[in-house]
Structures are given as structure tokens and as C-alpha cells.
Amino acid sequence: MANNMTDTITKPDTNNDSTSPQQNGNTAGQSWFERPIPGIKQQLTAQLTAVETEPSTKCSSCHSIITNTALIFNCYVCPHCDHHLPMSARERLNWLLDQVEGELGQEFTAKDPLKFVDSKPYPNRMAEAQTKTGESEALIVLYGKLRNLDVVTCAFDFRFMGGSMGSVVGDRFVQAAEKALADRVPLVCFAASGGARMQEGLLSLMQMARTAAAIERLRIAGVPYIVILTNPVYGGVTASLAMLGDIHLAEPKAMIGFAGKRVIEQTVRETLEEPFQRAEFLLEHGVVDEVVHRHQMIDTIYRLLAKLCSVPNVDV
Numbered sequence: 001m002a003n004n005m006t007d008t009i010t011k012p013d014t015n016n017d018s019t020s021p022q023q024n025g026n027t028a029g030q031s032w033f034e035r036p037i038p039g040i041k042q043q044l045t046a047q048l049t050a051v052e053t054e055p056s057t058k059c060s061s062c063h064s065i066i067t068n069t070a071l072i073f074n075c076y077v078c079p080h081c082d083h084h085l086p087m088s089a090r091e092r093l094n095w096l097l098d099q100v101e102g103e104l105g106q107e108f109t110a111k112d113p114l115k116f117v118d119s120k121p122y123p124n125r126m127a128e129a130q131t132k133t134g135e136s137e138a139l140i141v142l143y144g145k146l147r148n149l150d151v152v153t154c155a156f157d158f159r160f161m162g163g164s165m166g167s168v169v170g171d172r173f174v175q176a177a178e179k180a181l182a183d184r185v186p187l188v189c190f191a192a193s194g195g196a197r198m199q200e201g202l203l204s205l206m207q208m209a210r211t212a213a214a215i216e217r218l219r220i221a222g223v224p225y226i227v228i229l230t231n232p233v234y235g236g237v238t239a240s241l242a243m244l245g246d247i248h249l250a251e252p253k254a255m256i257g258f259a260g261k262r263v264i265e266q267t268v269r270e271t272l273e274e275p276f277q278r279a280e281f282l283l284e285h286g287v288v289d290e291v292v293h294r295h296q297m298i299d300t301i302y303r304l305l306a307k308l309c310s311v312p313n314v315d316v
Contacts, residue, residue, distance in 0.1 A: 059083055075294045084231065084251050084294055088133070089140040089157035092190055096153060096298060097144040104141040104152075104179060105172030116199040125199070129160045138162075138193070139169040141176040143185075146298075149305055152180040155190035156237070162194035165237050169197075170207030173241060177214035177225075186224040186305045191242040195235015208240035215244045224308040226301060229256050229279065229288060247304055248288045249297070250279035256287070 054067045061083035071077075075095065076085040087095070094100065116122045130136060138160035143152040154176045156163040173189075180187040196204040218225050227245035232255035239258055250256065257264075257277040265272055275281045279291045292300045305311075 057085070059085065077294050082252075084253070086158060086192070086231065088159065089135070089138075089155035089190070090142075092155045093140060093142045093153050096188070096301070097142060097146055097151070099145040100142050101144040102142070104143065104175050105139070105168075106136065108137070108168045108171045110137065110166055110168045110200075112199075113203065114199070114201050116201070118199070122199040125161065133157055133159045135160055137168045137172065138164060138166070139172045141172050143176075143179060146188075146305070147302055149302065149309065149311065150183065150185040151188055151305065152176050152183075152185060153188045153190075156192045158192045158194075158232075161197065163192050163237070164194055164197035165204055165207050166197035166200045167203050167207060170204075170210045173207075173211050174214045177211075177218055180223055180225075181218055181221055184221070184223055186226065186309065187218060188226050188228070188301060188305075189241065189245070190228045190230055191233045191237055192230040193233055193235065193237035193242075195237055205236065208236050211241040212244060215241060219246075224305060226304060228292075228297070228301070229254055231255050234258065234260065243287075246308070249290050249292050249300065250282065250288045251294060251297075252279060252291055254279040256282055 054069060056065050056067050057071055058065055059078040059081065062078060062081035064078060064080040066078060066080075070079065071085065076087045076091075077083070078085060110126055112122045114122075118125075129138075135157055138157050139154055140157065141152070141154040143150075145151070154173060156169075177187060196207070198204070215225055224247075225245050226247045226249065227242055229242060229248060229250040231251060231253065233242050234255075234257055238256065253275075255277050256279060259267075261272055261277055279288060282288045283291050290300070
């Protein structure tokens with residue numbers, strides 16, 4: 001055997017085959033420096049689906065991945081399990097109204113009268129919530145048309161500090177009630193809140209009385225007020241404006257209560273099974289008037305308002 005690594009290994013002569021080693025793929029007659037490098041086969045990859053290329057959201061119930069575009073067209077209802085995902089306040093009001101004519105309450109801004117600090121100062125927490133949501137407060141008030149009806153609408157944004165009710169939320173709700181009273185048009189409220197805002201202390205608790213007084217003025221004047229309870233509604237909002245409507249609707253499986261389920265369990269020392277505090281449970285016990293699927297919500301609200309406002313030729 002040759003000592004030099006570049007020496008070739010000779011191949012036995014074959015008289016009947018004149019094909020070169022390169023032609024028949026045999027590399028025995030070549031040095032290993034001269035042998036061809038086999039090509040790398042490209043692996044075929046499956047074509048990416050829309051869920052993998054578009055911004056998507058994971059359903060909190062069935063854990064399916066749904067594109068945001070599909071969610072918007074389906075009113076933020078999961079197409080796989082029919083779970084109602086949360087909507088932002090502005091999206092919800094724009095979805096409800098056929099024509100938006102104006103917005104109320106943007107002149108109100110939150111103060112820090114108590115100089116409250118928990119894990120961070122209250123102004124810093126407010127700034128973070130405003131950056132996160134793009135809104136200045138937890139309640140949005142829009143007025144416009146729902147088909148042929150003039151309405152004033154408001155909605156809580158749970159992303160904004162849990163939809164907590166501070167002084168600005170109270171100011172905006174009262175302003176919405178006063179406009180509905182002045183124009184004698186219905187008021188519709190979508191409630192989603194964790195309760196009063198602890199950073200404002202007694203000032204936030206005072207909003208329960210303010211909003212209740214404004215709703216009582218609507219009742220005396222005969223102006224309709226409808227509340228739609230979404231997931232979740234708790235605390236001081238439940239104890240005031242969310243439970244003082246002429247009609248109370250709720251979305252499926254929405255959590256509704258005053259104290260949380262764990263607090264009640266610790267108090268009564270009993271395990272509370274499902275569907276405790278769900279919308280269906282409250283419907284059975286007479287707390288809400290109807291549980292309405294989101295796809296039927298606009299039609300239901302319109303038919304109820306048309307009946308309360310004596311609009312002719314509306315099938316209720």
C-alpha cells in the first residue's frame with residue numbers, strides 16, 4: 001500500500017466496460033481528495049397556514065389558535081368552542097353603533113389626591129394603563145345611532161386597571177346619563193369591572209352614590225337604561241350602576257358578583273361548585289333577565305329599546 005495519501009488505489013482491468021469511474025458513480029479509482037461531494041437534499045417544508053403567519057390569539061377555553069382577523073369577523077367569539085373572548089370598550093361600542101356622532105368625558109382626567117403608593121405610585125400605574133390600552137380612562141362614552149334609534153352608550157375596558165371605577169369613571173357615566181336625560185334617548189352600558197379603585201379610596205366609593213342618583217333621574221323621567229353584564233363584573237360596580245338597569249342582559253358564562261368566589265368560600269367555609277356566579281346561575285335565580293349570545297346581542301338590544309321607546313312596526 002502506498003504511503004502517500006494522494007496515491008490512488010488501482011482498479012482491476014475490465015475489458016468489457018470502458019465507462020470511467022466518474023461516469024458510473026464508482027469512486028474507487030479516485031483519491032479521496034478528488035471524490036465528488038454528494039449534494040444536500042433540500043427538505044420540503046409544509047406551507048405555512050394563516051394561523052402561523054398572521055397575528056393570532058389563543059382561546060382561553062379550548063386553547064385553539066385563531067387569527068385576529070377571524071376573531072374580529074366573528075365578534076371575538078371562538079369558532080371552535082363558542083367561548084366569548086373579551087372585547088375592548090371602544091371596539092364594543094363601535095360594533096354596537098351603526099353611526100358614531102360623538103364622544104363624551106375626554107376632558108376629565110384622574111388626579112392623585114391621596115398620594116397613593118402600593119408597589120408603584122398611582123400616577124405611574126395610570127400612565128402604564130394608558131400606554132397599554134391607548135385610552136385615558138376605564139370608561140368610554142359614545143353617542144350615535146343604533147339603526148333608527150338615537151342612543152348614548154358607555155363601556156368599561158377591563159384592560160385599564162381591571163375596569164376599576166374611579167372619580168373620572170363616575171364623572172363620565174354621570175355625563176352620559178345627563179345627555180341621555182337631556183335628549184330623552186336610551187342609555188346602554190356594557191359593564192366589565194373589578195369594582196371601585198382602591199387608589200382613590202373614599203372618592204371611588206362616592207361614585208356608587210353618584211351613578212345611582214343619575215340612574216334614578218333617568219327612571220323618574222322614563223328614559224330607558226339597559227345594562228349588559230360581560231365577563232367579569234364585581235365589587236362596587238355590581239353594587240351600583242350594573243344592577244340598577246331597567247333590563248339586565250348578560251353574555252354566556254360571564255362571572256357576576258359582589259365578592260369573589262374564593263372570598264365567599266372562605267367566609268361560609270363551603271366549596272361552591274360551577275356554575276356559581278356564572279350568568280346562567282344568576283338567570284336561574286332571577287338576577288338577570290336574559291343570557292344573550294354575542295351574535296344576537298345587537299338585535300336583542302334594538303328590539304328591547306324599540307319596545308321601550310314605542311317604535312312602531314318592530315317585532316319584539
